[in-house]
Amino acid sequence: MVTLDGDLSRTTWTTPQAAEAAGVTPDVIYQWKRRGKLVPVNRKGWPRYRAMDVLQVEASTRQRAGRTHVTA
Template sequence: MDLTGDLQSTLWTAAEAAEAAGVTPHVVRNWKYRGHLHQACTEQGRPMRNLAGQPLFRAIDVVRAESATRQRARRCHGVPAQATA
């Protein structure tokens, strides 16, 4: 997944968002269901979908949802959990 583009205007399906966030598409759908991730909308406020009818999400919103989820879980990428004594 290319994260070098404009994350504000890049739109992803749940599968693409999951690949970028390192989770399963089910997790992305849960983020949407729980209100952590909102579907991208047109200027008129209508939810955006691709030609197959799948909901689309702004890349920046996916990155923010993933980051917030990791912070809530107190986990970070690449940092091993501390051993308890």
């Protein structure tokens, strides 16, 4: 379970954690990475993304699509 507590500008998430927090599948996180919307903060190993970046991309994508809330 991903928590949204603490300093989100310093918190990093793995791809599955980022997907859970954004309410999308890991494939969407990979697409955002390929399209340059998300940039991993590490250069080696499994990619990790800054929590604030993930949430900003998710909000931007939702706004562009005309959705105002996340559906479950």
